[in-house]
Amino acid sequence: MADTSISQVLSESHTVIYGGSEESKPQANEVSLGMIHETLVRIESRLSNIETNSVSLEKRLHIIENKMNNIDRLSENLASLETKMSKVEREMHQVKKTAEEAENSAKTISEMFDSATTKTERDLKKCLKEESSKLDEKFKISIQAIEKRNEEIQSSVTDLKSRSMRxxxxxxxxxxxxxxxxxxxxxxxxxxxxxxxxxxxxxxxxxxxxxxxxxxxxxxxxxxxxxxxxxxxxxxxxxxxxxxxxxxxxxFPPEIEDRRKNLYPVMRQAKADNRRVKLVRDILYIDGQIYAPEDTSKPHTVNENPTHVRSSAQNPGHAQNKKTTEDRQLLKRARIGSTPERT
CATH class of the missing domain: 3.30.70.1820 (L1 transposable element, RRM domain)
Structure with a gap:
């Protein structure tokens, strides 16, 4: 049926049955065969349509098949892509894990560095404090030694001045x-x-x-x-x-004269009280006792009964501590007290 049409088959069937002449066909059967013929023609037409539709369907199926092939290739590509994506995800996970480990390591190193820095700063401050304390102590000792030496030099200079003015x-x-x-x-x-x-x-x-x-x-x-x-x-x-x-x-030198001026009010008050008074350089004797104010560099407030008189006989050790080298040298010379300046 693929090479021969349905109409040819029917025509050949009609010739075999009724012969080659159209007239020899029976009339009663003619109607039936015509109807059959028409029916078959219609069937043929429909079959032709079906065939046409089959060809179209074939084409469509072929297109669908091509598309399915494309889909298969796409599926393969997607599978390959999924495999690659999985590999990338695994690698990303590994990178993330490595980054977290690196971050933890950096955090640990930072904490260790901060701890070491804090400890170093603490140790450095402690060391600096200790060194500073030692230096301060040495500096104080040096200053005290310098001040002591300066006092000795000043005392010697004052004594030399006093001797030159003797x-x-x-x-x-x-x-x-x-x-x-x-x-x-x-x-x-x-x-x-x-x-x-x-x-x-x-x-x-x-x-x-x-x-x-x-x-x-x-x-x-x-x-x-x-x-x-x-x-x-x-x-x-x-x-x-x-x-x-x-x-x-x-x-006298200015240093001694300043100390004498501070003693003049005390000496005048003691004289007014009918007490025995003698001023030897910058040492005041009242009734044979050394008058020792707490600070002779400051003006002394005169009291009616001076209380800062100490006896060297009663407390020789204290009196010895109050005397300077120049005082001891001065006391070796028997000198009479001078008349104070008029104020």
Missing amino acids: DNLIFSGIPENRNEDCEVVLQDFLDRKLNIQDVSFERVHRMGKYREYSEKPRNIVAKFSFYKDREKVRTRAPRKLKGSQIWVNEQ
């Missing part, structure tokens, strides 16, 4: 002329007021610059050639010059 006296209140000879003026003063003659001097001069319109005369500083002459003038002056406006005082 033969000096200061005369205050002697009238002054512009072109005077100080030594002649002083010789005349000693002769008239103290009845002392033939005194030899090494130097005699007035202190400071001359001021023409100054009412107060400048002090005269005299360096005696002989200590005995100096002591004769110093011991006679308080009796001979009492009530006058002229004073004779020993000359």
